[in-house]
Amino acid sequence: MAADAIDAAARIYPLDRLDTRTRVVVAVLLVLTLVSLRSWALLGVAIIIGLVLTRLAGISSKQTIRRLLHVEGFLLILFIALPLLTRLPPFIEIGPLSLSLPGLERAVTIVLRISAAALVVLSLFSGLTPTRLGHALGRLGLPSRLIQVFLFAIRYIELLRAEARRLHDAMRLRGFLPGTNVHTMRSYGHFIGQLLVRAVERAERVNEAMRCRGFAGRFPLVTLEKLGLVDIGAAGLACLLVGAALLMDRL
Amino acid sequence: MAHIPDGVLSLPVLAVGTLAGAGGLWLGVRKLGDRDIPQTALLAAVFFIASSLAFPLGPTSVHLLLGGLIGLVLGWKAFPAIFVGLLLQALLFGFGGLTVLGVDLVNMALPGVLLAMAVRPFIRAGNPVRSASLAGLSAALSVLVTAGLVGVEIALSEPAFAPAISVMAVAYLPLAIIEALVTAFVTLYLLKVKPDMIGASTVIGTTP
Numbered sequence: 001m002a003a004d005a006i007d008a009a010a011r012i013y014p015l016d017r018l019d020t021r022t023r024v025v026v027a028v029l030l031v032l033t034l035v036s037l038r039s040w041a042l043l044g045v046a047i048i049i050g051l052v053l054t055r056l057a058g059i060s061s062k063q064t065i066r067r068l069l070h071v072e073g074f075l076l077i078l079f080i081a082l083p084l085l086t087r088l089p090p091f092i093e094i095g096p097l098s099l100s101l102p103g104l105e106r107a108v109t110i111v112l113r114i115s116a117a118a119l120v121v122l123s124l125f126s127g128l129t130p131t132r133l134g135h136a137l138g139r140l141g142l143p144s145r146l147i148q149v150f151l152f153a154i155r156y157i158e159l160l161r162a163e164a165r166r167l168h169d170a171m172r173l174r175g176f177l178p179g180t181n182v183h184t185m186r187s188y189g190h191f192i193g194q195l196l197v198r199a200v201e202r203a204e205r206v207n208e209a210m211r212c213r214g215f216a217g218r219f220p221l222v223t224l225e226k227l228g229l230v231d232i233g234a235a236g237l238a239c240l241l242v243g244a245a246l247l248m249d250r251l
Numbered sequence: 252m253a254h255i256p257d258g259v260l261s262l263p264v265l266a267v268g269t270l271a272g273a274g275g276l277w278l279g280v281r282k283l284g285d286r287d288i289p290q291t292a293l294l295a296a297v298f299f300i301a302s303s304l305a306f307p308l309g310p311t312s313v314h315l316l317l318g319g320l321i322g323l324v325l326g327w328k329a330f331p332a333i334f335v336g337l338l339l340q341a342l343l344f345g346f347g348g349l350t351v352l353g354v355d356l357v358n359m360a361l362p363g364v365l366l367a368m369a370v371r372p373f374i375r376a377g378n379p380v381r382s383a384s385l386a387g388l389s390a391a392l393s394v395l396v397t398a399g400l401v402g403v404e405i406a407l408s409e410p411a412f413a414p415a416i417s418v419m420a421v422a423y424l425p426l427a428i429i430e431a432l433v434t435a436f437v438t439l440y441l442l443k444v445k446p447d448m449i450g451a452s453t454v455i456g457t458t459p
């Protein structure tokens with residue numbers, strides 16, 4: 001059950017009832033299965049399931065469409081390149097172009113696969129708050145130092161972004177206009193350099209403050225999440241789906 | 252950052268990439284002392300912010316990868332830092348994938364880390380021009396190696412796609428040049444302000 005202190009005020013959607021660990025593990029399992037599916041019908045079903053999941057996670061249709069469009073950008077290149085460039089027969093000749101039919105088929109398969117995977121990841125993974133994911137990953141057995149780095153990065157990212165904004169405003173006030181020239185590269189170089197220096201100096205101060213409080217590379221990971229019946233149900237359903245899909249794909 | 256969406260790569264490629272990513276991560280975490288935790292985290296945040304900078308390129312713009320610079324500043328700790336960045340991108344922007352995390356991590360981190368290892372012995376505060384050129388060269392090479400890795404992984408998963416890879420490689424050339432110059436200027440700046448950050452000796456003027 002999800003009981004994230006930070007999210008106490010937020011609306012709870014059906015998928016939020018799952019333990020974050022279940023969400024992460026199920027998402028990986030489903031996407032790995034998608035990679036090995038070939039049947040267009042099964043991939044179509046997977047896309048429908050993905051759409052249902054986005055509803056269950058409370059993700060708006062606008063967000064879903066934006067995500068799909070972003071992924072599709074990569075696909076456009078693939079879609080044009082695969083039929084045109086593969087040397088697999090048979091071909092259809094359209095004027096000077098020769099389209100490879102197997103190439104076209106493969107391109108369709110990949111488009112379906114990527115869309116389904118994007119929907120699954122969007123609904124099960126992208127909606128998590130960073131803190132929630134950090135704690136879940138820690139509880140899944142990732143090294144605690146790595147989790148600390150992740151949690152610290154979340155803590156300081158907004159602060160450093162505000163610093164970056166201030167520096168950028170200062171540059172703009174001095175009439176800086178980015179263009180494709182060496183001046184812009186030098187300015188960006190100094191900008192990034194200054195950000196790095198400030199981050200390191202801030203890290204030194206943070207480090208001293210932490211050591212004053214006896215930090216030894218570890219924070220307790222506080223969470224009220226427990227694996228419940230819903231999780232067993234969800235995991236079972238996922239395994240069933242995966243098994244059925246793999247079996248039907250082979251037939 | 253160079254992302255491959257979920258669903259493109261085949262299972263063997265994913266397995267090898269994930270193992271390699273986990274290996275790099277393990278090495279990086281082993282180098283991570285208690286004192287390094289805040290610093291690595293803050294640097295990861297800076298690189299995350301800097302890589303969302305859009306650099307104008309003619310009518311469009313490109314995003315910097317900064318793999319070479321990250322390798323130079325963080326060494327093997329680049330693996331945990333970039334891993335954190337990738338997780339944040341997946342969460343905050345919905346970019347990148349879940350099963351490809353390991354592959355993306357290797358693509359982004361490994362070239363920079365290895366190239367930085369090769370050039371670091373020659374980077375000294377006393378010789379800023381040579382240091383900056385080497386840093387720039389390693390940055391450009393790491394962009395190209397990253398692009399090459401992405402291409403090889405896609406070609407291995409989808410052999411039919413191999414002929415299109417060379418087209419993609421050409422698209423990375425302008426980025427490599429921009430990265431080289433930006434990284435060279437960052438290096439010059441850091442050598443003046445905080446040379447120990449890129450592993451250069453703090454004593455200016457000594458060239459042992």
